[in-house]
Amino acid sequence: MTKKAYIITGIGVVVGLLAGYLYYQEIGCLSGTCAITSKPLNSTLYGGLMGGLLFNLFVTSNKKQDK
Template sequence: MNRKTFIITSIGVVVGLLSGYAYYHYVGCVSGTCSITSKPLNSTLYGGLMGGLLFHLFVTSPKKKSE
């Protein structure tokens, strides 16, 4: 994993963490039966995972040199 891939994926994780917590805070789950959004830690970690995966899709693979 090169530096550019790491930076883009890390930015995605941070954006996802913030989005996950914001979703918990503003939408959340009042009854407590929702497995992801009932606790802030679950929602934040899930958001970070999804953000990292989403931003990793935008990383381009290096071109191979043809001889």
């Protein structure tokens, strides 16, 4: 991976962390039966993972394709 790819993925992780925590604050699960949204740490980490994966989709590869 290039430096640009790490930066894009890192930005995605940060955006996901913020989105996960905001999701916990605004929607969350009050009963405690939801595995991801019942605790702020779980929701924040899950959001960071999903954000990193989502933003990683926008990273282009430098490999040349053979025709």
